Amino acid sequence: MALKSFRGGVRPAGGKELTRGKPIQFYLPKGDLVFPLSQHTGKPAIPVVKKGDPVLAGQVIAKADGYNSANIISSGSGKVKAIEARMTTAGVVDRCIVIENDGQFTLAEGIGTPCNYQDLTDKEIIQKIMDAGVIGLGQGVTGVPTHVKLTPAHPEDIDYFIANGSECEPYITCDEQLMAEKPEWVVGGLKIALRLFPEAKGVIAIEADKKDAIEAISSEIKGNGRIEVMPLKVKYPQGSERNLVHAVTGRKMASDDTPENLGCVINNVTTLAAVYHAVCMNEPLMEKGFTVTGDAVANPGNFMVKLGTNLRELLEAAGGLKAEPKKVIIGGPMMGMAITNLDRPVAKPYNALICLTEDPVEKADGQLTHCIRCGRCARACPVGLVPQMLAFYAERKDYDRYIKLHGLDCLGCGACTYICPAKRPLMQLFKLTKGTIAHNEAVQAAKNAEKEAATV
Numbered sequence: 436m437a438l439k440s441f442r443g444g445v446r447p448a449g450g451k452e453l454t455r456g457k458p459i460q461f462y463l464p465k466g467d468l469v470f471p472l473s474q475h476t477g478k479p480a481i482p483v484v485k486k487g488d489p490v491l492a493g494q495v496i497a498k499a500d501g502y503n504s505a506n507i508i509s510s511g512s513g514k515v516k517a518i519e520a521r522m523t524t525a526g527v528v529d530r531c532i533v534i535e536n537d538g539q540f541t542l543a544e545g546i547g548t549p550c551n552y553q554d555l556t557d558k559e560i561i562q563k564i565m566d567a568g569v570i571g572l573g574q575g576v577t578g579v580p581t582h583v584k585l586t587p588a589h590p591e592d593i594d595y596f597i598a599n600g601s602e603c604e605p606y607i608t609c610d611e612q613l614m615a616e617k618p619e620w621v622v623g624g625l626k627i628a629l630r631l632f633p634e635a636k637g638v639i640a641i642e643a644d645k646k647d648a649i650e651a652i653s654s655e656i657k658g659n660g661r662i663e664v665m666p667l668k669v670k671y672p673q674g675s676e677r678n679l680v681h682a683v684t685g686r687k688m689a690s691d692d693t694p695e696n697l698g699c700v701i702n703n704v705t706t707l708a709a710v711y712h713a714v715c716m717n718e719p720l721m722e723k724g725f726t727v728t729g730d731a732v733a734n735p736g737n738f739m740v741k742l743g744t745n746l747r748e749l750l751e752a753a754g755g756l757k758a759e760p761k762k763v764i765i766g767g768p769m770m771g772m773a774i775t776n777l778d779r780p781v782a783k784p785y786n787a788l789i790c791l792t793e794d795p796v797e798k799a800d801g802q803l804t805h806c807i808r809c810g811r812c813a814r815a816c817p818v819g820l821v822p823q824m825l826a827f828y829a830e831r832k833d834y835d836r837y838i839k840l841h842g843l844d845c846l847g848c849g850a851c852t853y854i855c856p857a858k859r860p861l862m863q864l865f866k867l868t869k870g871t872i873a874h875n876e877a878v879q880a881a882k883n884a885e886k887e888a889a890t891v
């Protein structure tokens with residue numbers, strides 16, 4: 436049977452061979468742990484500790500500010516060294532809680548106590564996930580708190596719960612390894628999620644080349660009539676919500692659709708593992724899967740790393756650099772961000788550090804030229820956009836036409852940039868344009884509100 440997938444997309448060169456099949460190393464950091472207060476959508480969390488306070492691993496150090504926000508949990512023990520502005524992994528300055536790590540990782544009371552989720556009410560399950568500070572942990576996802584995703588307006592309309600195990604970005608293999616080594620964590624989280632959606636079928640969607648992961652998960656779900664593994668075609672961006680919904684259900688997402696109004700809830704497999712730990716082990720979100728890789732890294736590998744760990748320290752744990760990197764990326768090479776300073780912490784939404792001796796864009800580049808109207812970008816776009824036309828209007832700041840051509844539906848996946856023979860930075864231009872349009876709309880809304888207030 437043909438593997439399910441979506442229209443468009445690209446097949447970027449792998450890089451996964453550097454870490455594929457390498458066992459997860461559970462790394463305990465030695466240095467300070469740094470926790471930015473904005474690691475999720477919604478308002479920044481509010482610190483509930485102050486400088487000098489002793490802290491235990493698993494302790495809430497910042498409380499969610501509202502339902503769309505998320506708790507921040509200390510992943511280590513020690514004392515609060517500072518609460519100060521620091522550069523975060525997202526490349527912005529944010530207030531951060533800095534913990535002087537005593538290296539003991541002494542757990543707060545009750546952390547790690549097993550609990551049977553069957554004995555809990557749905558409300559208690561959601562509360563545990565909320566308390567644990569779990570958010571979407573998939574690459575490129577904006578960190579929506581998981582309790583929000585698990586409480587849609589009409590849970591009875593959800594007929595698919597999709598566990599996203601596609602991990603379609605090149606180089607990254609931490610999800611794949613998690614599924615292969617710890618399938619019980621992923622399936623355990625999915626079983627809990629399915630309790631909340633009695634009408635839903637569980638589908639674990641995995642790209643077909645992740646054979647060990649497919650085998651391990653298939654064996655874990657044996658005999659469970661509600662859960663199936665669906666191998667998907669290996670293609671980028673297979674893991675975007677729009678493409679997953681289409682591949683799994685055949686339903687097409689329009690620009691104003693959400694997975695929920697098409698009857699689907701999607702969680703990354705790492706998120707489901709965190710749900711399992713939160714509910715069944717009373718373990719809040721303290722660590723996550725992380726790949727350190729690239730041809731400049733001495734010993735690329737997959738890690739389970741404590742949140743707040745310094746990236747430079749983690750790189751040393753992977754043997755450090757064996758060559759001078761020309762490009763260092765946090766996240767995947769398609770949607771991640773180039774960084775120049777490694778003194779940043781591992782935060783919830785990030786899953787890889789990639790150090791490359793050649794800049795893939797520069798290498799393939801040659802010269803940036805004018806569009807040669809080859810149409811490759813339009814064939815690659817998974818949303819069905821015409822990137823060369825969007826670029827034409829974006830460059831001329833003709834935002835009305837950009838919007839009319841559905842430019843706001845751009846996923847920012849970078850498939851068009853990757854395929855473009857003229858090496859035009861299309862995705863970067865679209866990100867900038869969408870940001871400008873959002874900014875202009877916010878300014879206009881504020882002016883309208885001001886005008887309205889003046890006429891009352």
Ligand code: SF4
Pocket residue numbers: 815816817818819820822844845846847848849850851852861862865
């Ligand atoms: S970045 Fe946007 S325009 Fe380009 S391929 Fe992806 S969705 Fe299409």
Ligand code: SF4
Pocket residue numbers: 805806807808809810811812813822823854855856857858859
């Ligand atoms: S792929 Fe590049 S050169 Fe070809 S049509 Fe698109 S923007 Fe133009």
